[in-house]
Structure formats: C-alpha cells, structure tokens
Amino acid sequence: MRSTRVRLTCTAALAALALSACGGSPTSSSGDSGKKGGSGTTDAESFYADMEKLSGQERRDALVKAATEEGELNLYTSMTSDVADAVASAFSDTFDIDVNTYRAGSETVLQRVIQEQKAGFNGNDVVETNATELLALNQEGDLAEYTGERRDMVPEAGVFEGWTATRFNLFSPSWNTDTIGKLGGPPTKWEDLADPRFDGQLSMELSDSDWYLTLYGYWQEQGKSDEEIDKLFADMADGAKIVKGHTVQGELLSAGQFGVVASNYTYLVERVKQDGAPVDYMPLVEPVIARPNGVGLMKTAVHPAAAMLFTDWLLEEGQAVLQEEGLTPSIPSSGDDPLKGLEVIPVDVDKLLNESEEWNKKYEDVVSGGEKVDN
C-alpha cells in the first residue's frame, strides 16, 4: 500500500520534470520577440495621452472608473516592505483595487523588468524604485511619458523624462551619541569626516558611489581641486571601517562598533533612534545630499488606468503615507518641511547614468584604499 503510493508519487514527479525538461531548451530562446521598436505607440500610451487631456477631479473620476473596471494593479518596487505594505493597502482601501506587489532591491527590480520586457512579458504596470534604475529603464525605452498637475509640483530635481520623484533619500552623517563626545563632537561639515579625530571610528558604505560622486561634484563647484578632493576622501577612508549595507551600518553604529557613519540614509537612523538607540543625525550636515526615488508608468501596462491612478495618487494623497512612514516626500506639505532653510543638493543623476562605471570604480578604489593619494 505504502510502496504503491510512493511509486505513484515518484512517477508523477518524474513525469512532471521530464515534461518541463523537454519543452524549454535554451536554444529556443534566441529570438527577441518582445522587443519594442522605436516607432508606434502602445495602447497604454494612447490611454495615458487621452487622460492627460483631462485635469483635476474630471481626470480622477475618469481614472477611477476605468481602473475599477481593471480591478488590479501590478506594482514592482524597491520600497522597504513596511512602506510598500502601507502604500499598497492605503491605495487599495481607497479605490478597492487589488495591488500585487513584487518587492526586491532596486538592482533586482531593474533586472526583472528588463528581462520581462525583452521577452514581451508584461509583468508590471508601474515601477517605483531608485533614480539609477529608473534612468536605466527609461534608457531601455520601457517608461511612458507622464504629465499632470501633481508632477508639476515636484521640485525640478525630481522631474525626469519617463519618471517622477515620489520621495528623496537623504544622505547625511550620523553618530553614536554615547561616544561622539569623546571624539570631539559630531561633524558639522562634510570635510570634518576626513579629520584624524575620527580615525578608526568612521564607517563608510561599500556601494555609496552616488553619494561620493555628488559630493565630489559639489566640492569641485566650491573651487576645490581634484587633488584636494581626492585627499579628503582618502583621509576619510584612511582608518575607516567599510561596511556593506546601510542597515547593518545603523545597527553597528547603535551598538558602538564605530562612532560615526559617513553616509547613511537619515530615515534608517531615525528609525533606530525612535526605538531609543543612542544615535543621531541632527543637526544635518549641509549640503544634505538627496537621492530621488520615483515612479514610472510602463508603456506596456496591462492595467494602464490603475497605473496612472496609482501614480496620481502617490503624488497626492500617497505623499502623506510616505511621510508617516518617516520618508521625505518629493512634494513637501506646507508647514512641516524638515528641510526648510537647509541647503539640499540632488544626486547628480547625469553622472550616475553616463559615468556610473567610472565613478563606481573610483569609489571602489577609495574604500579599498587601492589608490592612496599622497599630496
């Protein structure tokens, strides 16, 4: 009895695998059938264009009607899961539209969309992720044009071809409040990080080349020579503890493994601080470096109305949801703008897109101490 069942199971498993083995041979995958040509607009694009002729409540009503008929939305995002959950449930509670969320790191989101689009598989209607990846998706020609009143309210640093910033991640130094006193107080300007008083107590993150290239450009504009700037970064890296991952960095900072972190996201530090950990990042070191994260509509969206409604909503009511989650929304609500009066510079997205390899390499050399500058 038992052995019969086992045998049946085995046969079924064998059959299932054999079936899958015969079908998809790697050679059957040579065609790039799904590739979009430069010409011709998709159905979704013409839908967006029609909607963009409307404005205000009229546009909202039309979108709600069409989106309700579609009934669901496929969202790919690199928002952290608590934020993604809050956003998705707020949206679906408001409009009674199911949100299917795929969540991963931004690089993985990019890979997934590119893979699917190249194969002509329309997995997502809308994508919400980091600037670098959105720039890449736009370059791939996957993102549709989007206009609207809410987009017009986003600061210039957050308006891009094919996508619109929904929030900013802020880079600023953070420190352990128990030990910072012994180190001569918190850094008040970026140059302080190169100060020998932080040797052995400063931590830098392995992949923050976006922060690096922006600060580099800022210092160039301030009239520093490349040698001076290289020296500053080399002095920072000298004796620095290099860590992979901002979360671990925040955790180790609160545990006292090091006293100062060069470039953590302020919202991550804020979160640990809220739990009562001895960490702080205020007063912010100026200029605060802001990296836009944004939303883009897919040209091939299967639910274009839901996609557009979601984008409109995220730039309007959704902004408050983001703020509640401790993020910095791209359209500051009047009154409580935490960045009011501070000098904020956006990450240099142009360099990020066109010179990323060069800057990645340079930053890698800085953190690995590969090219010490001795001037």
Next chain:
Amino acid sequence: MSTATPTAPTTVPSPRPTEPSQSRAARARRWLLAPKTLIIAAVAAIIGYLALVPLYYLVWGTFFDETGFSFGGFSRAYSANGIGDLISNSLLFAVGSAFLALVMGTGLAYLNVRTDVPFKPLFFAASMIPLIIPGILYTVAWIFLASPDIGLLNKALEPILGPGFFDVFTIWGMIWVEGGHLSPIVFLLMVAAFRSMDPSLEESALMSGASRITTFRKVTVPLIRPAIVAAILIMVVRSLESFEVPALLGLQNGIYVFTSRIYFVLRSYPQDLASAGALALGLLLVAVIGVFLSNRAGKNSKNYQTVTGKGFRPRPIELGRWRPVAGALIVLYFLLTVIAPLLVLLYTSMLKFYRAPSAEAFKSMTLDNYRELTNLSQAGTALKNSLVLGLGTATVVMLFMSIAAWIVVRSKSRLRMVIDQLSFVPLVIPGLVLGLALSFVYLRSPIPIYGTLFILLIAYVTRYMPYGMRYAVTSMQQISGELEESAQVSGASWWQTFRRVILPLLAPGLVAGFIYILVVSFRELSSSILLYSPGKEVLSILIFEQFENGQFTVLAALGVVMVLTLVVLVTVAYKLGAKVGLKSD
C-alpha cells in the same frame, strides 16, 4: 551502453529482415524500453538540462557582447587593482575554512557515530543550528561576540586576557566564523560515511595492538576518503563563493575576496555579466579539477566498499577514560558555535535595539519583535511556500541523485563522467546568474511556469543538485557491487534491486543530504528574489525585507523562529530516516 537519446534506433528498419537480426532488433527494443534504460536516460537528460541551461547562459554572457566574441570580461575581472591580494586572501580564507570545518565536522561525526560519547541526543538537532541560522545573522552575532570594540567575549575575558583579545575582523576571525557555519555539511557527510563503515576493520587493528589514534589515522581515515574529498571539494568552492562573512568581517579591515568583486560587477548597470562570468568560470575550473580528483580518490577501487554482503552491526567504541574529555570537547564546541551565537540572537530578539547586556537592557526586554512577526502580512504564505519548496527540493534532488550516483559509480556507461561533472556545475554559478538564466528561458518557453512556485523548485533543484550528488555518490562508493549482483542472480529486476537493495543501503547518505537540502533551501535568496512573484513569497525573502527595513531585532526574532521550526523538521526527518537506514545502535 546507456544513452540519452533512446528514440532513434527503434525507428530504423532492418535492411535485411533475417531471423537473427530481427531478434537483435527485438532485443534492442526490449533494452530500450526496459525501465532501467528509461529511468537512466531520463535522469541523465534532466541533469544535463538543469546544468546546461544556466551554464550556457553564463558562458554566452561571458564571451559574447554586442560586438561579438570577446575576452573583455576576463581582462576586466582579472586585471583589477590588487588582484594578487584578492586571490591569496580568497584561497587562504577558503582553504582555512574548509580545513577547520573538516576537522570539526569529522571529529564530531566520529564521536557521535562510533563512540559512546555522552550528550548524544543533544548532538543532532544542535549540530544543525549553525546551518539553519541565516548567514547574515550568524555573522553579526559573531561581531557582537568577538569584535575587539564591543565583543561580549572580549569584555567577559578582559580581566584574564586583556582588552580586545579576540578580533573577528581578521582573516582568522573570518575562517573561524565561516568554518563554524560550514561544519554541519561535513558533519552530515561524515555521519553517513561512518554509519556505513564496518567497524570490524578498526577492531582488528585495535586487537593487533594499534593505538586508537593510529587506528583512526591508518584505518578509519583511509576508509572514508571519498567522503573527505567530497567534503573538501564542496567547502572550498562554497567558501570561495561565500558572501556574508567577507562582506561583514573582511571589508572592515580591507580584506577583499572574490565575491566582493562579483558583487561589484553584478550590481552595475549595464550589468557586467561578462566579468561575473569570468570569475565564475575560474571557480568552475577549480571545481572540475576537484571532481576529477575526487573520482580518482573514490573510483575503480574496492577499497572503500565497506558495505558488503557480510553482515555487520556498527557497535560504538568505548572511550573509557577519554569519555569525559570527549564530552567536554563537545560541550565546548556547542558553547562556541551554537549556544553563544544563538544566545546573542535570542537576547537581541527581545530588545528594541542592540546594546551590551546590563540591568537596564534586561529590564527593557519585550516580546514585541515576535508579536511583530505575526503581523507580517505574508508570514503564513511564506512559511507554507518555503515548506513545500524545501521538502519538494530535498525529495526530488535525493531521488534523482541516487540514480545519478548509481550511473556514475556502477554503470559502465561512457556518459558517467559527463553526468558527474554536469551535476557539479551549478555549484559555481552565482545564484543571481541562475535566476537570470531561468527567467530568460521560462519567459520565452511555452511552459507556463514563470510566476509560479514551480520555477523556484527548478531553481532550488538546480542549486542543490551538487550537494545531493556528493552525498549520494559518497554513500554509493561505500556499497559493494556484490549485493546488487546477488539480488540480480536471485532474479530481481534492476528497478527492484535499486528499490529494495540499493536505496535502503544508501539511506544514511540520502537522509543526510535530504536534511541538508531541506535546511539550506529555507535560506536560498539570490535566485528566489528575482524569480518569486506576488503571493509566492518564501521565508528568505521576508528575512531580506526585514533586513532592508532596518528591523534588525525583528530579524533576530525571525531567525530564532526559523531555528525552532527547522529543528523540529530535522528531528522528524531523522526519526523517519532511522527507520529506513542502518540502525546506529
């Protein structure tokens, strides 16, 4: 004899239909349609398919770019700054960790299976724990234990050893953490090997006047050489690929290894698949040589066939006055590799944020983090999916690999070397590349499995095939062919022999492999993250999300829950395994 393409000859008509040739054709047809041929052909085809898809993708991505054939990836990958240091760090780290894991894992397995060492019940479940704890948590737990600045061990031993005695941020610290994390793989392999070993050989040596140590060195070790070689092979490749330990411990002091580079080249856009591929192919070369050596060590020789037609009953060796010493060693091992990190996790999981133990810290303890776990929207789905995938992967892999191992060890097929090498290929393919390759294929395949759990199953089966194969081959090499011959002489068919004779004899190895795969598939992240779809989340994705959220204490709670779940599962698996395998006592 056997071939992967069984269809062609049956359709060819005999040119001259004479009596003898007709019967030859009939014989050929019978042979081709025999269950043995069909099963072997199917297994060979599946292994080939699973291994070649990602390999093809990797090789193609390594050598071809928009402009055609190119070696650019190699020059970019191997000409980076400090590549010399990179190679020597990587090798020292890999060989050191493999050696440490080998010594710890083998020692424990020997004591457990072959001696009357105390604390045996504790052993099995507990020895699995380093394997279950996600690498990121295990590593961070060690930072909290042995960092020269904040390490608890350093603080505790400061009066005796002075400040900062242990430093986990050195190559030795890295080796210690990685070796401890890997030792269960060796333990499982070696337990299987020792279980299948006839102790009469050792007894003869002892009776002839050899000391216990001499016996171990001259008799025991040579008998389990196939298992040792397999363990070294897996562990060297594994530690060359390990990411968490080098990323969290090595980087702090600028110790760079290969995987840090693979990380750099894969995160860029456009993705530098060529460089990553060039690095992975370097690993493949190491692995191919390793498999070759491993086969030379284990094949064409009856030296290791310790399970023969002669009945034996493994009997534990009495340690006598060494029993307390062995007991103390085991307790020390547990304290260091299991209890200490687990306690740190348990402690962290009850805090709002990590801080050194103090009256205040203990006062602030709550179960909030565990409560938060129950609020995670996908926790139930993820647990269910992980269970289905873990059990499914472990079953499929061990079943197929036991047949594959038979082909490799027993059959005279010319394909056997190819199958052996192919089954090892996935070990060197980075998880992310495997994910890319599978999505590339199944997005274009007419089989609608993209976006289902099935694509994850294929990914997991592919990733863990090499481990299953080593477990199965190692056990197969210990089983003498005469047992099968007896069965066949007595009129059993091949399939009956396989099912009734070989599978039960292989059971210790198969159970060990099953447990290993079950446990590690709960942790698989790098290919799952690209391939999962909404509603098809798995536990490792949740872990990753908590980590990204900055919820380190919740993550610790999740780690504790995972350890408990898997300890239960592993215990059940052992209880079931003990029923089919050789009795250990």
